[in-house]
Amino acid sequence: MIADYTEAAVCHVDDLVDGQLKEVRVGDTDVLLARADGQYYALHPKCTHYQAPLAMGLLHGNRLVCPWHNACFDVRDGHRLEAPALNGLPTHEVRIEGDQVFVRLTTYKESLENPMVAPDEANATVYTIVGGGGAGAFAAEAMREAGFTGKIVMLTESQEGPYDRPNCSKDYLQGKAPDEWMPLRTDEFYKNYGIEVRTGQHVTSLDPTTKQIELASGETLTYDKALLCSGGKPNTLLGSNADMKGVYMLRSLHDSQHLREISHQGKRVVIVGSSFIGLEGAMSLRKLGCEVEVVGTEPVPFARTLGEKIGRLMQGWHEKEGIRFHLDCKVERLEGGDSVNAVVLNNGQRLPADFVLLGLGVKPNTDFLKGVTLEDDGGVKTDEYLKLADDLYAAGDIAHYPAADGFQRIEHWKVAGLQGYNAGINMAGQEEPYQAVPFFWTNQQGKRINYVGHADHFEDIIYDGNPETDEAFLALYVQDNVIKAAAGLKRDQDIIAIRELMREGRMPSVDAVRQGINWVDVLKKA
Known part of the structure:
Protein backbone atom coordinates (compact mmCIF):
# COMPACT_ATOMS: atom_id res chain seq x y z
CA MET A 1 0.00 0.00 0.00
CA ILE A 2 1.41 3.39 -0.99
CA ALA A 3 1.63 5.88 1.87
CA ASP A 4 -0.49 9.05 2.00
CA TYR A 5 2.68 11.08 1.51
CA THR A 6 3.12 10.49 -2.22
CA GLU A 7 5.70 13.08 -3.25
CA ALA A 8 9.18 13.84 -2.01
CA ALA A 9 12.38 15.57 -3.00
CA VAL A 10 14.86 12.75 -3.58
CA CYS A 11 18.08 14.51 -4.70
CA HIS A 12 19.64 17.59 -6.27
CA VAL A 13 19.68 17.79 -10.05
CA ASP A 14 23.44 17.31 -10.15
CA ASP A 15 23.62 14.42 -7.67
CA LEU A 16 23.44 11.73 -10.37
CA VAL A 17 25.26 11.51 -13.69
CA ASP A 18 24.03 9.77 -16.82
CA GLY A 19 23.99 6.02 -16.34
CA GLN A 20 23.74 6.21 -12.55
CA LEU A 21 21.13 4.35 -10.48
CA LYS A 22 20.06 5.00 -6.92
CA GLU A 23 17.34 3.55 -4.72
CA VAL A 24 15.45 6.26 -2.85
CA ARG A 25 12.49 6.43 -0.49
CA VAL A 26 9.24 8.27 -1.19
CA GLY A 27 7.05 8.04 1.87
CA ASP A 28 6.97 4.32 2.69
CA THR A 29 7.80 3.23 -0.86
CA ASP A 30 11.16 2.30 -2.35
CA VAL A 31 11.79 3.80 -5.78
CA LEU A 32 14.58 3.34 -8.32
CA LEU A 33 15.91 6.69 -9.50
CA ALA A 34 17.82 6.72 -12.77
CA ARG A 35 19.43 9.34 -14.98
CA ALA A 36 19.81 8.85 -18.73
CA ASP A 37 20.59 11.47 -21.38
CA GLY A 38 20.19 14.23 -18.85
CA GLN A 39 16.70 13.12 -17.80
CA TYR A 40 15.60 11.65 -14.48
CA TYR A 41 13.30 8.62 -14.32
CA ALA A 42 11.64 6.85 -11.39
CA LEU A 43 10.60 3.20 -11.53
CA HIS A 44 9.68 0.20 -9.41
CA PRO A 45 13.02 -0.91 -7.86
CA LYS A 46 12.73 -4.70 -8.24
CA CYS A 47 13.02 -6.82 -11.37
CA THR A 48 9.67 -8.33 -12.35
CA HIS A 49 11.34 -11.71 -12.92
CA TYR A 50 12.74 -12.75 -9.50
CA GLN A 51 12.65 -9.41 -7.66
CA ALA A 52 16.36 -8.63 -7.95
CA PRO A 53 17.38 -5.14 -6.75
CA LEU A 54 17.77 -3.16 -9.96
CA ALA A 55 20.00 -0.56 -8.30
CA MET A 56 22.66 -3.30 -8.31
CA GLY A 57 22.27 -3.71 -12.08
CA LEU A 58 23.50 -1.46 -14.86
CA LEU A 59 22.03 1.36 -16.95
CA HIS A 60 23.44 1.75 -20.45
CA GLY A 61 21.72 4.38 -22.54
CA ASN A 62 18.03 3.61 -22.03
CA ARG A 63 18.69 -0.08 -21.28
CA LEU A 64 18.25 -1.00 -17.60
CA VAL A 65 19.66 -4.50 -17.03
CA CYS A 66 18.90 -6.74 -14.05
CA PRO A 67 21.98 -7.96 -12.10
CA TRP A 68 20.82 -11.54 -11.58
CA HIS A 69 19.46 -12.87 -14.89
CA ASN A 70 19.97 -9.93 -17.28
CA ALA A 71 16.32 -9.11 -17.91
CA CYS A 72 16.25 -5.72 -19.61
CA PHE A 73 13.86 -2.76 -19.40
CA ASP A 74 13.49 0.60 -21.11
CA VAL A 75 14.21 3.11 -18.37
CA ARG A 76 12.07 5.76 -20.13
CA ASP A 77 8.74 3.95 -19.93
CA GLY A 78 9.46 0.76 -17.96
CA HIS A 79 8.65 -1.56 -20.85
CA ARG A 80 10.28 -4.97 -20.81
CA LEU A 81 12.89 -5.25 -23.56
CA GLU A 82 14.34 -8.71 -22.92
CA ALA A 83 13.54 -12.03 -21.30
CA PRO A 84 13.44 -13.60 -18.79
CA ALA A 85 11.11 -10.91 -17.40
CA LEU A 86 7.65 -10.95 -18.95
CA ASN A 87 6.32 -7.73 -17.44
CA GLY A 88 7.64 -4.20 -17.44
CA LEU A 89 8.27 -1.83 -14.55
CA PRO A 90 5.73 0.73 -13.32
CA THR A 91 7.02 4.28 -13.52
CA HIS A 92 6.46 7.30 -11.29
CA GLU A 93 6.17 10.98 -12.11
CA VAL A 94 9.37 13.05 -11.93
CA ARG A 95 9.53 16.83 -11.86
CA ILE A 96 12.34 19.34 -11.36
CA GLU A 97 11.78 22.39 -9.18
CA GLY A 98 14.76 24.66 -8.73
CA ASP A 99 17.70 22.39 -8.08
CA GLN A 100 15.57 19.61 -6.56
CA VAL A 101 14.31 16.38 -8.13
CA PHE A 102 10.85 15.39 -6.92
CA VAL A 103 9.17 11.99 -7.37
CA ARG A 104 5.40 11.57 -7.14
CA LEU A 105 4.08 8.02 -6.73
CA THR A 106 1.61 7.25 -9.49
CA THR A 107 0.84 3.53 -9.30
CA TYR A 108 0.12 0.72 -6.84
CA LYS A 109 1.22 -2.13 -9.12
CA GLU A 110 4.59 -3.86 -8.98
CA SER A 111 4.63 -4.84 -12.67
CA LEU A 112 2.92 -3.94 -15.91
CA GLU A 113 2.31 -5.87 -19.12
CA ASN A 114 3.84 -4.44 -22.26
CA PRO A 115 1.15 -2.88 -24.51
CA MET A 116 -0.59 -5.54 -26.61
CA VAL A 117 -3.45 -5.42 -29.09
CA ALA A 118 -6.71 -7.24 -28.52
CA PRO A 119 -7.72 -10.10 -30.83
CA ASP A 120 -10.18 -9.34 -33.65
CA GLU A 121 -12.71 -12.09 -34.38
CA ALA A 122 -13.01 -10.77 -37.94
CA ASN A 123 -9.35 -11.65 -38.58
CA ALA A 124 -9.34 -15.34 -39.61
CA THR A 125 -5.55 -15.60 -39.93
CA VAL A 126 -4.11 -18.39 -37.77
CA TYR A 127 -0.61 -18.40 -36.28
CA THR A 128 0.28 -21.70 -34.61
CA ILE A 129 3.04 -22.23 -32.07
CA VAL A 130 4.33 -25.78 -31.61
CA GLY A 131 5.75 -25.84 -28.08
CA GLY A 132 4.71 -24.27 -24.80
CA GLY A 133 8.07 -23.40 -23.25
CA GLY A 134 9.76 -20.04 -22.87
CA ALA A 135 10.12 -19.47 -26.61
CA GLY A 136 6.43 -20.15 -27.22
CA ALA A 137 5.29 -17.95 -24.34
CA PHE A 138 7.32 -14.94 -25.47
CA ALA A 139 6.40 -15.49 -29.11
CA ALA A 140 2.66 -15.39 -28.42
CA GLU A 141 2.95 -12.10 -26.56
CA ALA A 142 5.30 -10.65 -29.18
CA MET A 143 2.70 -11.27 -31.88
CA ARG A 144 0.18 -9.20 -29.92
CA GLU A 145 2.77 -6.53 -29.09
CA ALA A 146 3.60 -6.21 -32.80
CA GLY A 147 -0.06 -5.73 -33.72
CA PHE A 148 -1.24 -9.17 -34.89
CA THR A 149 -4.99 -9.47 -34.21
CA GLY A 150 -5.68 -12.91 -35.69
CA LYS A 151 -5.94 -16.25 -33.95
CA ILE A 152 -2.98 -17.63 -31.96
CA VAL A 153 -2.93 -21.34 -31.12
CA MET A 154 -0.24 -22.84 -28.88
CA LEU A 155 0.17 -26.62 -28.90
CA THR A 156 2.04 -28.20 -26.01
CA GLU A 157 2.49 -31.80 -24.91
CA SER A 158 2.57 -30.64 -21.30
CA GLN A 159 -0.55 -30.82 -19.17
CA GLU A 160 0.21 -27.24 -18.11
CA GLY A 161 0.49 -23.97 -19.96
CA PRO A 162 3.87 -22.17 -20.07
CA TYR A 163 5.66 -22.27 -16.71
CA ASP A 164 8.99 -21.32 -15.11
CA ARG A 165 10.98 -24.33 -16.28
CA PRO A 166 14.39 -23.31 -14.78
CA ASN A 167 12.85 -23.40 -11.31
CA CYS A 168 12.02 -27.10 -11.69
CA SER A 169 15.57 -28.05 -10.67
CA LYS A 170 15.95 -25.39 -7.98
CA ASP A 171 13.53 -23.92 -5.43
CA TYR A 172 10.47 -25.75 -6.74
CA LEU A 173 12.13 -29.15 -6.46
CA GLN A 174 13.29 -28.22 -2.94
CA GLY A 175 9.73 -27.37 -1.93
CA LYS A 176 10.57 -23.68 -1.45
CA ALA A 177 8.48 -22.39 -4.38
CA PRO A 178 4.70 -22.93 -4.23
CA ASP A 179 2.73 -24.18 -7.21
CA GLU A 180 1.21 -20.76 -7.84
CA TRP A 181 4.67 -19.33 -8.60
CA MET A 182 5.27 -21.60 -11.55
CA PRO A 183 2.85 -20.51 -14.33
CA LEU A 184 4.22 -17.67 -16.43
CA ARG A 185 0.72 -16.30 -16.96
CA THR A 186 -2.78 -16.96 -15.70
CA ASP A 187 -5.44 -18.69 -17.77
CA GLU A 188 -7.33 -15.39 -17.71
CA PHE A 189 -4.38 -13.59 -19.31
CA TYR A 190 -4.30 -15.95 -22.27
CA LYS A 191 -8.07 -15.76 -22.61
CA ASN A 192 -8.07 -11.96 -22.55
CA TYR A 193 -5.49 -11.76 -25.35
CA GLY A 194 -7.00 -14.51 -27.46
CA ILE A 195 -4.10 -16.94 -27.07
CA GLU A 196 -5.51 -20.48 -27.19
CA VAL A 197 -3.23 -22.74 -25.15
CA ARG A 198 -4.01 -26.38 -25.97
CA THR A 199 -2.33 -28.68 -23.45
CA GLY A 200 -1.77 -32.43 -23.82
CA GLN A 201 -1.32 -32.12 -27.59
CA HIS A 202 1.23 -34.42 -29.22
CA VAL A 203 2.15 -33.26 -32.72
CA THR A 204 2.89 -36.20 -35.01
CA SER A 205 3.40 -34.31 -38.26
CA LEU A 206 3.94 -30.80 -39.59
CA ASP A 207 4.15 -30.33 -43.36
CA PRO A 208 5.21 -26.82 -44.48
CA THR A 209 4.10 -27.47 -48.06
CA THR A 210 0.48 -28.07 -47.06
CA LYS A 211 0.66 -25.98 -43.87
CA GLN A 212 -1.01 -28.79 -41.99
CA ILE A 213 -0.34 -30.14 -38.51
CA GLU A 214 -1.48 -33.61 -37.46
CA LEU A 215 -2.05 -34.51 -33.84
CA ALA A 216 -1.90 -37.90 -32.14
CA SER A 217 -5.63 -37.58 -31.55
CA GLY A 218 -6.20 -37.74 -35.31
CA GLU A 219 -7.09 -34.07 -35.59
CA THR A 220 -5.61 -32.02 -38.44
CA LEU A 221 -4.98 -28.28 -38.10
CA THR A 222 -4.14 -25.75 -40.79
CA TYR A 223 -2.03 -22.66 -40.18
CA ASP A 224 -1.11 -19.47 -42.04
CA LYS A 225 2.20 -19.11 -40.23
CA ALA A 226 3.81 -21.42 -37.67
CA LEU A 227 6.60 -21.26 -35.12
CA LEU A 228 8.53 -24.38 -34.17
CA CYS A 229 9.81 -24.22 -30.59
CA SER A 230 9.36 -27.86 -29.63
CA GLY A 231 12.44 -27.93 -27.39
CA GLY A 232 14.60 -30.93 -26.64
CA LYS A 233 14.11 -34.61 -25.93
CA PRO A 234 16.18 -35.99 -23.03
CA ASN A 235 18.99 -38.31 -23.99
CA THR A 236 18.62 -41.79 -22.58
CA LEU A 237 21.19 -44.15 -21.10
CA LEU A 238 22.36 -46.45 -23.87
CA GLY A 239 21.88 -50.12 -23.10
CA SER A 240 19.58 -49.51 -20.13
CA ASN A 241 16.11 -50.93 -19.72
CA ALA A 242 13.83 -48.04 -20.62
CA ASP A 243 10.91 -49.71 -18.82
CA MET A 244 12.74 -50.17 -15.52
CA LYS A 245 10.98 -48.37 -12.68
CA GLY A 246 12.87 -45.83 -10.63
CA GLY A 361 21.44 -33.50 -21.99
CA VAL A 362 18.90 -33.26 -24.77
CA LYS A 363 18.59 -33.47 -28.53
CA PRO A 364 16.26 -31.36 -30.69
CA ASN A 365 12.66 -32.58 -30.78
CA THR A 366 12.03 -32.44 -34.53
CA ASP A 367 11.01 -35.98 -35.54
CA PHE A 368 7.54 -34.75 -36.54
CA LEU A 369 8.78 -32.43 -39.31
CA LYS A 370 8.06 -33.41 -42.92
CA GLY A 371 10.06 -32.09 -45.87
CA VAL A 372 12.43 -30.06 -43.68
CA THR A 373 16.18 -30.67 -43.87
CA LEU A 374 17.58 -31.43 -40.43
CA GLU A 375 21.10 -30.74 -39.23
CA ASP A 376 23.29 -33.59 -37.99
CA ASP A 377 22.11 -33.06 -34.41
CA GLY A 378 18.45 -32.96 -35.42
CA GLY A 379 18.10 -29.19 -35.28
CA VAL A 380 16.92 -26.88 -38.05
CA LYS A 381 18.81 -24.05 -39.72
CA THR A 382 17.17 -20.63 -39.90
CA ASP A 383 18.03 -17.33 -41.53
CA GLU A 384 18.82 -14.18 -39.54
CA TYR A 385 15.10 -13.61 -38.99
CA LEU A 386 14.68 -17.12 -37.51
CA LYS A 387 12.82 -18.23 -40.62
CA LEU A 388 13.46 -21.68 -42.10
CA ALA A 389 10.79 -21.92 -44.84
CA ASP A 390 7.91 -19.90 -46.21
CA ASP A 391 5.72 -18.88 -43.25
CA LEU A 392 7.66 -21.22 -40.94
CA TYR A 393 9.96 -20.04 -38.13
CA ALA A 394 12.00 -21.73 -35.38
CA ALA A 395 13.24 -20.69 -31.94
CA GLY A 396 14.81 -22.16 -28.84
CA ASP A 397 16.63 -25.46 -28.45
CA ILE A 398 16.05 -26.63 -32.04
CA ALA A 399 17.25 -23.52 -33.90
CA HIS A 400 20.65 -23.16 -35.58
CA TYR A 401 20.83 -19.43 -36.25
CA PRO A 402 23.53 -17.39 -38.01
CA ALA A 403 26.08 -15.58 -35.83
CA ALA A 404 29.23 -13.64 -36.64
CA ASP A 405 31.44 -16.73 -36.76
CA GLY A 406 29.00 -19.38 -37.99
CA PHE A 407 25.75 -20.97 -36.96
CA GLN A 408 24.96 -21.51 -33.28
CA ARG A 409 22.41 -23.57 -31.40
CA ILE A 410 21.95 -22.54 -27.76
CA GLU A 411 19.93 -24.46 -25.16
CA HIS A 412 19.18 -21.82 -22.53
CA TRP A 413 16.03 -20.21 -21.12
CA LYS A 414 16.84 -16.56 -21.78
CA VAL A 415 17.97 -17.34 -25.32
CA ALA A 416 14.73 -19.23 -25.98
CA GLY A 417 12.70 -16.28 -24.72
CA LEU A 418 14.66 -13.79 -26.82
CA GLN A 419 14.35 -15.93 -29.94
CA GLY A 420 10.65 -16.57 -29.37
CA TYR A 421 10.01 -12.86 -29.03
CA ASN A 422 12.05 -12.08 -32.14
CA ALA A 423 10.28 -14.74 -34.19
CA GLY A 424 6.90 -13.54 -32.93
CA ILE A 425 7.36 -9.93 -34.01
CA ASN A 426 8.75 -11.06 -37.37
CA MET A 427 5.76 -13.32 -37.95
CA ALA A 428 3.57 -10.28 -37.22
CA GLY A 429 5.22 -8.33 -40.02
CA GLN A 430 8.39 -6.81 -38.64
CA GLU A 431 11.81 -7.66 -40.04
CA GLU A 432 14.13 -7.66 -37.07
CA PRO A 433 17.27 -9.82 -37.35
CA TYR A 434 18.11 -11.89 -34.30
CA GLN A 435 21.44 -10.62 -32.98
CA ALA A 436 21.22 -11.11 -29.21
CA VAL A 437 24.28 -12.14 -27.22
CA PRO A 438 23.72 -15.51 -25.47
CA PHE A 439 23.40 -15.55 -21.69
CA PHE A 440 22.70 -18.20 -19.09
CA TRP A 441 22.92 -18.63 -15.34
CA THR A 442 23.25 -21.61 -13.05
CA ASN A 443 22.64 -21.89 -9.31
CA GLN A 444 25.01 -24.36 -7.68
CA GLN A 445 24.64 -24.68 -3.89
CA GLY A 446 23.23 -21.18 -3.61
CA LYS A 447 25.97 -19.56 -5.68
CA ARG A 448 24.96 -18.05 -9.01
CA ILE A 449 27.39 -18.12 -11.91
CA ASN A 450 26.43 -15.99 -14.94
CA TYR A 451 27.79 -16.74 -18.41
CA VAL A 452 27.68 -14.46 -21.43
CA GLY A 453 28.68 -15.08 -25.04
CA HIS A 454 29.43 -18.42 -26.64
CA ALA A 455 32.67 -20.38 -26.99
CA ASP A 456 32.39 -23.91 -28.36
CA HIS A 457 36.04 -24.30 -27.37
CA PHE A 458 38.76 -22.07 -25.95
CA GLU A 459 42.54 -21.94 -26.12
CA ASP A 460 43.05 -19.87 -23.00
CA ILE A 461 41.23 -18.42 -19.99
CA ILE A 462 42.05 -15.01 -18.55
CA TYR A 463 41.10 -14.74 -14.88
CA ASP A 464 40.23 -11.56 -13.06
CA GLY A 465 40.17 -12.78 -9.49
CA ASN A 466 40.97 -16.30 -8.34
CA PRO A 467 38.31 -19.04 -8.61
CA GLU A 468 40.17 -21.05 -5.99
CA THR A 469 39.33 -18.45 -3.32
CA ASP A 470 35.56 -18.81 -3.91
CA GLU A 471 34.99 -15.07 -3.43
CA ALA A 472 34.43 -13.19 -6.69
CA PHE A 473 35.96 -13.62 -10.12
CA LEU A 474 35.65 -13.28 -13.87
CA ALA A 475 36.83 -15.87 -16.36
CA LEU A 476 37.27 -14.70 -19.96
CA TYR A 477 37.42 -17.36 -22.66
CA VAL A 478 39.80 -16.79 -25.57
CA GLN A 479 39.20 -18.40 -28.95
CA ASP A 480 41.21 -17.39 -32.05
CA ASN A 481 42.69 -14.47 -30.09
CA VAL A 482 39.23 -13.04 -29.40
CA ILE A 483 37.28 -13.09 -26.14
CA LYS A 484 34.20 -15.09 -27.05
CA ALA A 485 32.62 -15.57 -23.62
CA ALA A 486 32.87 -14.74 -19.95
CA ALA A 487 31.70 -16.33 -16.70
CA GLY A 488 31.45 -14.56 -13.38
CA LEU A 489 30.73 -15.11 -9.71
CA LYS A 490 29.60 -11.99 -7.79
CA ARG A 491 30.64 -9.81 -10.74
CA ASP A 492 27.17 -8.97 -11.99
CA GLN A 493 27.84 -5.48 -13.33
CA ASP A 494 30.95 -6.65 -15.16
CA ILE A 495 29.01 -9.46 -16.85
CA ILE A 496 26.35 -6.97 -17.94
CA ALA A 497 29.01 -4.60 -19.27
CA ILE A 498 30.67 -7.42 -21.23
CA ARG A 499 27.34 -8.45 -22.74
CA GLU A 500 26.56 -4.87 -23.78
CA LEU A 501 30.03 -4.49 -25.30
CA MET A 502 29.56 -7.73 -27.22
CA ARG A 503 26.15 -6.54 -28.40
CA GLU A 504 27.68 -3.32 -29.73
CA GLY A 505 30.77 -4.99 -31.21
CA ARG A 506 33.12 -3.05 -28.92
CA MET A 507 34.93 -5.80 -27.01
CA PRO A 508 38.51 -4.87 -26.03
CA SER A 509 41.45 -6.81 -27.42
CA VAL A 510 42.87 -9.80 -25.59
CA ASP A 511 46.07 -7.84 -24.89
CA ALA A 512 44.11 -4.99 -23.31
CA VAL A 513 42.18 -7.40 -21.11
CA ARG A 514 45.36 -9.13 -19.98
CA GLN A 515 46.65 -5.78 -18.73
CA GLY A 516 43.52 -5.34 -16.63
CA ILE A 517 40.52 -3.12 -17.34
CA ASN A 518 37.40 -1.79 -15.65
CA TRP A 519 34.56 -3.21 -17.71
CA VAL A 520 31.94 -0.68 -16.67
CA ASP A 521 34.28 2.22 -17.48
CA VAL A 522 35.02 0.73 -20.91
CA LEU A 523 31.29 0.44 -21.60
CA LYS A 524 30.64 4.06 -20.65
CA LYS A 525 33.35 5.30 -23.04
CA ALA A 526 31.06 5.08 -26.05
Missing part, protein backbone atom coordinates in the same frame (compact mmCIF):
# COMPACT_ATOMS: atom_id res chain seq x y z
CA VAL A 247 14.72 -44.21 -13.57
CA TYR A 248 13.71 -40.57 -13.99
CA MET A 249 14.38 -37.41 -15.98
CA LEU A 250 14.16 -33.80 -14.78
CA ARG A 251 12.70 -31.94 -17.73
CA SER A 252 9.20 -30.91 -16.71
CA LEU A 253 7.03 -29.64 -13.89
CA HIS A 254 5.58 -33.13 -13.52
CA ASP A 255 9.10 -34.61 -13.24
CA SER A 256 9.98 -32.11 -10.50
CA GLN A 257 6.75 -32.77 -8.60
CA HIS A 258 7.29 -36.53 -8.69
CA LEU A 259 10.93 -36.35 -7.60
CA ARG A 260 9.96 -34.10 -4.70
CA GLU A 261 7.27 -36.58 -3.62
CA ILE A 262 9.58 -39.62 -3.60
CA SER A 263 12.64 -37.90 -2.12
CA HIS A 264 11.87 -38.30 1.55
CA GLN A 265 14.61 -38.82 4.12
CA GLY A 266 16.96 -41.72 3.52
CA LYS A 267 16.51 -42.16 -0.23
CA ARG A 268 19.64 -43.08 -2.14
CA VAL A 269 19.85 -41.46 -5.57
CA VAL A 270 22.45 -41.82 -8.31
CA ILE A 271 22.57 -38.98 -10.81
CA VAL A 272 24.00 -39.99 -14.17
CA GLY A 273 25.53 -36.93 -15.80
CA SER A 274 27.42 -34.01 -14.25
CA SER A 275 25.56 -31.40 -16.31
CA PHE A 276 24.17 -28.09 -15.05
CA ILE A 277 20.71 -29.61 -14.63
CA GLY A 278 22.18 -32.78 -13.14
CA LEU A 279 24.06 -30.89 -10.44
CA GLU A 280 21.22 -28.47 -9.76
CA GLY A 281 19.09 -31.58 -9.26
CA ALA A 282 21.79 -33.06 -7.00
CA MET A 283 21.80 -29.89 -4.92
CA SER A 284 18.02 -29.90 -4.51
CA LEU A 285 17.67 -33.61 -3.78
CA ARG A 286 20.42 -33.37 -1.18
CA LYS A 287 18.53 -30.52 0.50
CA LEU A 288 15.51 -32.85 0.62
CA GLY A 289 17.58 -35.36 2.61
CA CYS A 290 18.68 -37.77 -0.10
CA GLU A 291 22.06 -39.49 -0.21
CA VAL A 292 23.38 -38.32 -3.58
CA GLU A 293 26.05 -39.85 -5.84
CA VAL A 294 26.96 -38.20 -9.17
CA VAL A 295 28.47 -40.13 -12.08
CA GLY A 296 30.19 -38.12 -14.82
CA THR A 297 32.30 -38.96 -17.84
CA GLU A 298 34.48 -35.85 -17.52
CA PRO A 299 37.41 -35.83 -15.07
CA VAL A 300 36.17 -32.41 -13.85
CA PRO A 301 32.56 -31.19 -14.10
CA PHE A 302 31.97 -28.33 -16.56
CA ALA A 303 35.62 -28.35 -17.65
CA ARG A 304 34.74 -28.04 -21.35
CA THR A 305 32.37 -25.12 -20.70
CA LEU A 306 33.91 -23.22 -17.79
CA GLY A 307 37.44 -24.61 -17.43
CA GLU A 308 38.97 -26.93 -14.84
CA LYS A 309 39.51 -24.32 -12.11
CA ILE A 310 35.86 -23.32 -11.97
CA GLY A 311 34.77 -26.92 -12.42
CA ARG A 312 36.78 -28.04 -9.38
CA LEU A 313 35.46 -25.09 -7.39
CA MET A 314 31.85 -26.02 -8.17
CA GLN A 315 32.50 -29.68 -7.42
CA GLY A 316 33.88 -28.62 -4.05
CA TRP A 317 30.70 -26.67 -3.25
CA HIS A 318 28.69 -29.86 -3.70
CA GLU A 319 31.13 -32.08 -1.84
CA LYS A 320 30.92 -29.77 1.19
CA GLU A 321 27.19 -30.54 1.27
CA GLY A 322 27.81 -34.30 1.25
CA ILE A 323 27.39 -35.09 -2.46
CA ARG A 324 29.81 -37.75 -3.68
CA PHE A 325 31.31 -37.77 -7.18
CA HIS A 326 32.42 -40.63 -9.44
CA LEU A 327 34.13 -38.93 -12.37
CA ASP A 328 35.96 -39.99 -15.51
CA CYS A 329 33.85 -43.13 -15.68
CA LYS A 330 30.70 -44.46 -17.33
CA VAL A 331 27.67 -46.49 -16.34
CA GLU A 332 28.13 -50.14 -17.29
CA ARG A 333 24.56 -51.18 -16.44
CA LEU A 334 21.60 -50.68 -14.16
CA GLU A 335 20.76 -53.55 -11.82
CA GLY A 336 17.36 -54.62 -10.56
CA GLY A 337 14.30 -56.54 -11.64
CA ASP A 338 11.27 -54.37 -12.33
CA SER A 339 12.85 -51.52 -10.35
CA VAL A 340 16.42 -50.26 -10.28
CA ASN A 341 18.40 -51.02 -7.14
CA ALA A 342 21.99 -50.27 -8.18
CA VAL A 343 24.19 -48.60 -10.77
CA VAL A 344 27.32 -50.48 -11.86
CA LEU A 345 30.19 -48.42 -13.26
CA ASN A 346 32.77 -49.44 -15.85
CA ASN A 347 35.43 -49.46 -13.12
CA GLY A 348 33.49 -52.22 -11.32
CA GLN A 349 32.07 -50.03 -8.58
CA ARG A 350 28.47 -50.72 -7.57
CA LEU A 351 26.36 -47.83 -6.28
CA PRO A 352 23.15 -48.82 -4.44
CA ALA A 353 20.19 -46.72 -5.58
CA ASP A 354 16.55 -46.29 -4.62
CA PHE A 355 16.18 -44.32 -7.82
CA VAL A 356 18.29 -42.92 -10.66
CA LEU A 357 18.10 -39.45 -12.22
CA LEU A 358 19.42 -39.07 -15.75
CA GLY A 359 21.03 -35.73 -16.63
CA LEU A 360 22.51 -36.55 -20.01
